[in-house]
Amino acid sequence: MGVLDECYNVGIENGVSVGSVAIEDAVRVLLLGLGEDINREGLRKTPLRVAKALRDGTRGYHQNVKDIVSGALFPESGLESCVGSAGGAGGLVIVRDLDLFSYCESCLLPFQVKCHVGYIPSGQRVVGLSKLSRVAEVFAKRLQDPQRLANEICAALQHSIRPTGVAVVLQCSHIHFPNFQTALFDPNHQGCVKLSVMSGSGAFDDEKASIWTDFLGLLRFRGLTAEDAHSRGSLDKSWCPSRTICKMAASDPSLLAAVSSILYALGEDPLREDLVDTPARFVNWLMNFKNSNVDMKLNGFVRGSKRETSLTPPRDFSHICSELNLPFWSQCEHHLLPFHGVVHIGYYSSSRVISNVGKSLLQSVVQFYGFKLQVQERLTRQVAEVASSILGEDVIVVVEASHTCMISRGIEKLGSSTATIAVLGRFSTDPTARAKFLQIIPSSA
Amino acid sequence: MGVLDECYNVGIENGVSVGSVAIEDAVRVLLLGLGEDINREGLRKTPLRVAKALRDGTRGYHQNVKDIVSGALFPESGLESCVGSAGGAGGLVIVRDLDLFSYCESCLLPFQVKCHVGYIPSGQRVVGLSKLSRVAEVFAKRLQDPQRLANEICAALQHSIRPTGVAVVLQCSHIHFPNFQTALFDPNHQGCVKLSVMSGSGAFDDEKASIWTDFLGLLRFRGLTAEDAHSRGSLDKSWCPSRTICKMAASDPSLLAAVSSILYALGEDPLREDLVDTPARFVNWLMNFKNSNVDMKLNGFVRGSKRETSLTPPRDFSHICSELNLPFWSQCEHHLLPFHGVVHIGYYSSSRVISNVGKSLLQSVVQFYGFKLQVQERLTRQVAEVASSILGEDVIVVVEASHTCMISRGIEKLGSSTATIAVLGRFSTDPTARAKFLQIIPSSA
Numbered sequence: 068m069g070v071l072d073e074c075y076n077v078g079i080e081n082g083v084s085v086g087s088v089a090i091e092d093a094v095r096v097l098l099l100g101l102g103e104d105i106n107r108e109g110l111r112k113t114p115l116r117v118a119k120a121l122r123d124g125t126r127g128y129h130q131n132v133k134d135i136v137s138g139a140l141f142p143e144s145g146l147e148s149c150v151g152s153a154g155g156a157g158g159l160v161i162v163r164d165l166d167l168f169s170y171c172e173s174c175l176l177p178f179q180v181k182c183h184v185g186y187i188p189s190g191q192r193v194v195g196l197s198k199l200s201r202v203a204e205v206f207a208k209r210l211q212d213p214q215r216l217a218n219e220i221c222a223a224l225q226h227s228i229r230p231t232g233v234a235v236v237l238q239c240s241h242i243h244f245p246n247f248q249t250a251l252f253d254p255n256h257q258g259c260v261k262l263s264v265m266s267g268s269g270a271f272d273d274e275k276a277s278i279w280t281d282f283l284g285l286l287r288f289r290g291l292t293a294e295d296a297h298s299r300g301s302l303d304k305s306w307c308p309s310r311t312i313c314k315m316a317a318s319d320p321s322l323l324a325a326v327s328s329i330l331y332a333l334g335e336d337p338l339r340e341d342l343v344d345t346p347a348r349f350v351n352w353l354m355n356f357k358n359s360n361v362d363m364k365l366n367g368f369v370r371g372s373k374r375e376t377s378l379t380p381p382r383d384f385s386h387i388c389s390e391l392n393l394p395f396w397s398q399c400e401h402h403l404l405p406f407h408g409v410v411h412i413g414y415y416s417s418s419r420v421i422s423n424v425g426k427s428l429l430q431s432v433v434q435f436y437g438f439k440l441q442v443q444e445r446l447t448r449q450v451a452e453v454a455s456s457i458l459g460e461d462v463i464v465v466v467e468a469s470h471t472c473m474i475s476r477g478i479e480k481l482g483s484s485t486a487t488i489a490v491l492g493r494f495s496t497d498p499t500a501r502a503k504f505l506q507i508i509p510s511s512a
Numbered sequence: 513m514g515v516l517d518e519c520y521n522v523g524i525e526n527g528v529s530v531g532s533v534a535i536e537d538a539v540r541v542l543l544l545g546l547g548e549d550i551n552r553e554g555l556r557k558t559p560l561r562v563a564k565a566l567r568d569g570t571r572g573y574h575q576n577v578k579d580i581v582s583g584a585l586f587p588e589s590g591l592e593s594c595v596g597s598a599g600g601a602g603g604l605v606i607v608r609d610l611d612l613f614s615y616c617e618s619c620l621l622p623f624q625v626k627c628h629v630g631y632i633p634s635g636q637r638v639v640g641l642s643k644l645s646r647v648a649e650v651f652a653k654r655l656q657d658p659q660r661l662a663n664e665i666c667a668a669l670q671h672s673i674r675p676t677g678v679a680v681v682l683q684c685s686h687i688h689f690p691n692f693q694t695a696l697f698d699p700n701h702q703g704c705v706k707l708s709v710m711s712g713s714g715a716f717d718d719e720k721a722s723i724w725t726d727f728l729g730l731l732r733f734r735g736l737t738a739e740d741a742h743s744r745g746s747l748d749k750s751w752c753p754s755r756t757i758c759k760m761a762a763s764d765p766s767l768l769a770a771v772s773s774i775l776y777a778l779g780e781d782p783l784r785e786d787l788v789d790t791p792a793r794f795v796n797w798l799m800n801f802k803n804s805n806v807d808m809k810l811n812g813f814v815r816g817s818k819r820e821t822s823l824t825p826p827r828d829f830s831h832i833c834s835e836l837n838l839p840f841w842s843q844c845e846h847h848l849l850p851f852h853g854v855v856h857i858g859y860y861s862s863s864r865v866i867s868n869v870g871k872s873l874l875q876s877v878v879q880f881y882g883f884k885l886q887v888q889e890r891l892t893r894q895v896a897e898v899a900s901s902i903l904g905e906d907v908i909v910v911v912e913a914s915h916t917c918m919i920s921r922g923i924e925k926l927g928s929s930t931a932t933i934a935v936l937g938r939f940s941t942d943p944t945a946r947a948k949f950l951q952i953i954p955s956s957a
Contacts, residue, residue, distance in 0.1 A: 142553050158935070159931075162918075163929050164927050164929060165925050196918060284946070447603060480645055481926075484608050501729070
């Protein structure tokens with residue numbers, strides 16, 4: 068079966084560095100397209116970091132399932148077939164809740180996968196449990212679509228272990244795809260797009276087979292039936308939010324060419340049907356974070372706001388006002404990957420000052436500073452500075468975020484989050500005021 | 513500071529293979545000590561696997577913090593110091609909930625760490641967020657004690673980033689340490705030993721400083737004060753359950769020497785104070801899983817039980833009886849690492865048959881088959897076979913387990929679990945009966 072033996076080596080034909088250099092060049096083109104100075108400190112090594120991370124994140128193209136499974140098949144006797152089944156002679160073996168990361172072939176952003184794999188041993192042999200995870204990883208580390216990922220994991224295990232059957236269920240989450248226009252006016256435009264898919268072979272070929280009931284029973288997806296996942300998987304080819312954006316801005320051909328060269332360097336065929344529009348989608352997403360756009364609009368905006376709210380009344384220290392959970396989206400300038408989260412702003416002020424208009428003003432400030440290449444530390448400082456020009460000198464800003472680069476690339480620290488804080492005026496000198504405000508922030512746990 | 517520049521290379525002085533061969537030899541000695549046939553299929557490559565995993569799990573001895581941090585310090589302007597602090601000029605930056613694994617220097621078993629790191633940038637520079645995680649990883653991948661781990665991460669970050677201050681909070685969980693005698697009579701002898709520790713430098717030197725309040729506020733450990741963690745950390749040197757076992761069996765000197773040679777091969781000094789008793793503790797733990805012990809006792813036991821319960825009444829198919837959540841401990845024969853979990857047993861029988869005596873009998877069977885070198889598939893089959901000799905021919909057995917080898921070594925799939933199933937008699941032919949039983953099992957989520 069081709070899926071096992073294929074090994075795209077285009078990118079490393081002339082040594083690993085060829086592909087990496089091509090990716091680095093392409094990233095430089097994209098950064099220029101974003102209106103950035105590619106020589107500024109924070110961006111100087113970004114092409115290198117992106118190339119390294121992308122190659123690592125798609126290393127599955129160069130891995131072979133046979134190498135992984137061979138040597139990890141162990142003889143194990145089963146129950147006599149006349150009495151029932153277990154272990155080597157038929158009992159179902161399942162590994163649940165494997166966390167994987169993959170790259171969406173539609174938009175090149177990472178998506179997260181909760182993977183459940185099961186198989187029914189035959190021929191009196193079982194496979195080392197960790198191999199199920201390693202094989203799944205081989206196919207996750209490629210540009211993927213959820214249903215194809217499930218199918219490839221399933222086929223590879225069926226082919227390499229030759230068991231009575233293999234079942235794969237994937238629960239996928241794709242980062243949402245805000246765009247500059249809609250996100251500004253819809254602060255709730257957050258969260259993830261979710262999709263569950265299944266794939267089965269051998270005894271699991273028939274999705275109505277009772278073995279699927281056993282499998283799902285052991286997964287405890289009591290709400291999810293085989294029909295649900297299958298139909299959702301096959302119907303919803305366009306799960307990627309980038310595919311639902313009706314109107315894409317026309318993109319600079321040099322940017323599109325840059326993304327195509329990245330696809331090629333990774334070992335993919337940029338002309339493959341599902342990849343043809345990927346460069347346009349990725350560029351469309353990336354250009355939301357174009358530098359000049361944001362600065363221009365913000366300057367006019369904040370100057371106006373400042374005038375409007377300059378009549379700040381005398382400070383009232385009796386209680387802290389707060390605007391909590393203002394959502395933002397941004398793009399990490401070190402990795403060209405999204406990070407998103409919420410901003411909490413605290414201040415001392417008479418309650419009359421901040422009406423609903425004020426809240427939407429703060430939300431706009433947060434989003435303005437989000438929509439560019441950023442680091443969280445700078446975002447925190449910038450929001451604090453502008454907030455103090457609106458709310459008075461005593462301001463505290465806390466930013467909580469999940470960084471795609473922390474969870475999908477390299478270190479893969481799922482569940483980690485970052486918090487940054489900026490304190491101005493009274494909040495910088497009064498620990499009690501800080502502590503009070505931190506108590507107000509609702510726990511995200 | 514020595515902690516940064518030290519790089520134990522003992523094990524690789526003459527090439528990587530020297531240390532690995534020593535570990536493989538030592539593992540063979542331990543397997544023989546367990547009464548195992550080192551040539552049987554499941555164990556043949558165990559020495560290789562253990563050596564590979566141990567070297568990977570202690571790779572921190574060969575890593576250098578300077579290499580990691582250099583090139584990841586970015587200039588970032590802060591707020592003017594007269595108005596407050598943020599970003600490059602003082603605002604706190606925190607990365608929360610990093611999952612790490614380390615090895616307990618007292619007993620050589622892995623322990624799990626939820627790591628929270630914060631620092632206050634100074635000199636107008638911030639460090640790439642992922643570097644905080646990578647530095648923590650360098651020290652986690654060694655033989656460790658929680659407080660020392662926190663101190664080393666803290667000192668390394670302070671030294672390499674030179675910020676205004678560094679704070680580290682670790683929430684550690686150590687697998688419990690059952691022993692054959694107590695576990696048999698205490699089925700609840702499960703779960704983890706937990707310990708929280710903190711370490712601070714620079715502005716965090718004073719554990720009463722208000723910056724600690726900010727840090728803990730952002731961590732949302734509203735119950736945990738600086739005093740709590742510090743005092744627990746310093747007082748409770750003996751958090752490892754192996755240290756609380758009063759009486760250790762005298763061990764074969766050749767086994768102790770084997771473990772000492774593993775310590776040496778990893779680059780440690782077996783004579784270091786905290787490691788002196790480690791070989792004895794590890795051997796004591798391992799010998800709980802000695803092969804001959806278990807078989808001898810079990811044979812007598814089950815033969816007796818069989819006689820006692822052979823008067824099975826006529827089968828009553830009206831309802832399924834079940835014994836759920838019978839805990840077990842076992843040792844993965846592929847990696848010499850613990851796996852533990854619960855067994856669920858279902859059967860058709862008159863309710864009179866299984867009294868409390870019956871439940872404790874099943875619990876004993878489960879534990880007997882657990883306390884040896886195992887694979888989960890075999891454990892499932894063995895329990896099913898013996899259970900059917902006690903409960904009649906219609907038996908279903910589900911085993912749910914967490915494998916230390918799946919979460920701490922190599923693939924590091926935290927949160928993953930495995931489920932295996934064996935079906936006998938009616939349960940092998942009647943999907944509805946299986947589905948019914950699977951519905952009874954309480955969700956572990």
